[in-house]
Amino acid sequence: MFHFLKTMPLTAKLAAIIVAVNLCGISAFATYTWMYETRALIDGAKANWSKDVEQFASLAAGGVKWGKANAVREAYSLYRDDPSLDLVQFAAFNAEPAAVDAWTRDGINGLPAPADLAKSLSAKPEKTTIDDSGISAGVVTIIAPLPLDKSGKATGYIVTNWSVEKIAAEVRQKVLISLLTQSVITALAVIAFLLAMRSLVGRPIRIISERISALQKGDLASPVTYKENGDEIGFLARALEVFRHEAIAKVEREQAAAEQSASLDAERARNALFTEEASNTQRLVMTALAKALEKLAAGDFSIHLADLGPEFDKLRQDFNNMVEAVAAALTEIKAASVAVEGGSSELASSADQLAKRTEQQAASLEQTAAALDEVTTTVRTSSQRAENAGKLVEETKRSAHVSATVVRDAIGAMDRIQTSSSQIGRIIGVIDEIAFQTNLLALNAGVEAARAGEAGKGFAVVAQEVRELAQRSANAAKEIKNLINVSGQEVAAGVGLVNETGDALLKIEEQINRISDSIASIVQSYREQATGLQEINGAINQMDQATQQNAAMVEETNAACQELLQQGRLLQDSAGRFVVGASTASQPKPVQAARQPRPEPRVFTQRHVGNAAVAAAPGAWEEF
Structure with a gap:
């Protein structure tokens, strides 16, 4: 499977990814829609059914109280005769509870018997209750109590079962329509995306791939398109253009190398011919030099070389000067x-x-x-x-x-x-302020005590003590203040x-x-x-x-x-053996020398080795 994905075109891969993502989104949306719509419709239906059952209880209260089944049937006759109203089972019980009337719609299987319905009244509910435990079986049970008697107890109960198949069919229809709509929209989006990818990506990549194949076959002249694009296609095209220019430069370098190699071959041929001519000339010159050196070896320094040709005239002069x-x-x-x-x-x-x-x-x-x-x-x-x-x-x-x-x-x-x-x-x-206020209060109290006469003497003593205490507090506060300062x-x-x-x-x-x-x-x-x-x-x-x-x-x-x-003494004896007078020597026949290029002089660099920290002028070492 992975090999198949690798061989798929780029647009096909992107389309497959988009389709897979949309399928996942459509599945999730369908599941959510199914659950949300089912819950919403069933909640609305349960509210309506509860009102209907309460209406049944009001209409059938008299029939249940007096045990009149016909009167009870009249209360729900409209729902019993119309299957589209979703009522599939009805039962009326008195306070015992004993069944007064029971009805089940034909063709509906799996509904409980009236005795089983009576067991659900063991809790004796005081208000309308909804039991949706049987919703997986396609029914919802709603129980409504009848009006209360003088003792405050319900005179009976109405038990009903309602079918949710109609709601499920409606939800299935909505989900199917939503799935079809989403599928059509997804298909149109994928088709538009494929067309856009083929135009914007597939066609440029195909053209660049063809240009790469042509470049591999040696087509270096054709230009590369899409270089001006600012996306990845343009980046690839610009990289390919750089490679094309490098390939052109490589071909030019190879041509230049071939031309240079041919030039070097011609130069080597000319050098070989020149070398052969120079070798012949040198052989003749070396013969003349050998004869002259032989006489020098014999101690005859009166020998002189004759003309050896223009190329070796300098050699002749140097030899004669040396002798x-x-x-x-x-x-x-x-x-x-x-x-x-x-x-x-x-x-x-x-x-x-x-x-x-x-x-x-x-x-x-x-x-x-x-x-x-x-x-x-x-x-x-x-x-x-x-x-x-x-x-x-x-x-x-x-x-x-x-x-x-x-x-x-x-x-x-x-x-x-x-x-x-x-x-x-x-x-x-x-x-200090508190002590001052206390002192004033004590003074006022003394004045009031003096006005009171005999009755205020005791109070005057207390006021005097309070005044003294306030005075001492003020003095202590002043001393503490001085200390603080x-x-x-x-x-x-x-x-x-x-x-x-x-x-x-x-x-x-x-x-x-x-x-x-x-x-x-x-x-x-x-x-x-x-x-x-x-x-x-x-x-x-x-x-x-x-x-x-x-x-x-x-x-x-x-x-x-x-x-x-x-x-030195031996040198005197040896020097006496050499002939240095002017004498006539045989002169060799001059030869024609080939013209030879003079080699460039070699430059030798003297290396200075030593420690720069202890270097000294040469004159400082003369005494050693």
């Missing part, structure tokens, strides 16, 4: 060998003195290296101590920050104390001091921060010094090794001077 220069050099060597013999003895003496100075310098460098090791160790120890000091400063910084926080909390507490003192002052003011002033002074303490702690914190930064800079400086000293120590060690090597080389030089003296 002349060597001849002149041999002459000078003969003269210099005598001077070498005399200078070698002086050089040997100088080499002995240089060896002694070199040994002294090696000892001095060894001591310098040891001293630098000690300085490096000291700098490292100072760096570690500075780091420890930095850690202590950092801990002090945190402690100062915590102290500043505590001071700020103390300032807040002092502010709250000052506020509480102000509130206590207001309370003391209220107490003094306390407020002290609290204000304490707030000022705490504020000054907070400011001082903030300044201390800032100074600690600057100290921490300074110590960090010192630590960094120590580290850089330690690194520099380490590099200097390495350079001194290298200088020590070089000095020791120089000492060994001086000793070798001394030995070489002695050897040089002996070799």
Whole structure:
């Protein structure tokens, strides 16, 4: 099934999804409509049926009371004769309850017998009741009591069963019509969607697919359509256009590569021909050079090369100049060998003195290296101590920050104390006013007691005590107020001091921060010094090794001077064997040389290896 879905066209997939979603929606709507319509119609029918049963009870009350079945039948004769009114069973019972009249519509199966209906009256309902427990069987039972007698009890009951088949058929018809309507609307929507998808999606995708097939077959000239669309079709078309341009560029690159390969083949052919001609010319030139070199090997420096052609004229001149220069050099060597013999003895003496100075310098460098090791160790120890000091400063910084926080909390507490003192002052003011009012009341009471004469003497004493008590309260309130004022002033002074303490702690914190930064800079400086000293120590060690090597080389030089003296004498003997006078030499036949391109000179870059921190000018090393 999944393979079938993968092979379906895009429009068919979308249509299938839309149809499935609409089918689910139609099914849910049909179910809801069925339940809602059934419930609404049955509720309306039950209300109407209840009114009808109450009317039956009113009309049949006399017949039930006197046991007249005919009178009871007249009460529901209209519903009994008309099947469309949905009444399928009727029963009238007196207060016993005993059946006075019972009727069941023909052709209706599954209805209870009158005796079973009488059992439903065991609860003796006082008002109309509806029992829809039998609605699954297609009936609704409605019970209505008859009018009450003098004792307040019902004189009988009317029990009816009503059919709901008509309502179910009506609901089925409505649901069927709704389903047909929704199905038609869905079908029209799917058809319109398919037509729109075929026009807006299917046709562009088909055209782009055909263009991709043509591009695979090598059609790079045809343009790609739908590039101006802003949807996914346009994005696909633009990507295909980019691929087409890249394919065109690739073909152009391949053509250019083929042309370049053909050009290289022609160039190689020309170079091969030129190489063959140059080889022949070089062979002739090498023959002439071999003969000349053979005479040079025999010690004849009077030989000169004749014309070798325009391409090798520079070689001929350089060879002849070289021979002349060597001849002149041999002459000078003969003269210099005598001077070498005399200078070698002086050089040997100088080499002995240089060896002694070199040994002294090696000892001095060894001591310098040891001293630098000690300085490096000291700098490292100072760096570690500075780091420890930095850690202590950092801990002090945190402690100062915590102290500043505590001071700020103390300032807040002092502010709250000052506020509480102000509130206590207001309370003391209220107490003072109460004492003043009490004093006035006591004074008025004394005046009234004096007016009363003998009868008011006791009251006058009480008034006097109350007045004294009010006076003492006023005095105490004034003293407390004075104390509160003094306390407020002290609290204000304490707030000022705490504020000054907070400011001082903030300044201390800032100074600690600057100290921490300074110590960090010192630590960094120590580290850089330690690194520099380490590099200097390495350079001194290298200088020590070089000095020791120089000492060994001086000793070798001394030995070489002695050897040089002996070799100078041998040089005089050897130089005497060469012929350097002007003599006529056989000149080889000139040859025609092929024209050959001069190679470009090669550039060699000298590499400088060493530590830049210990580099020094060349003149500083001359004494070594």
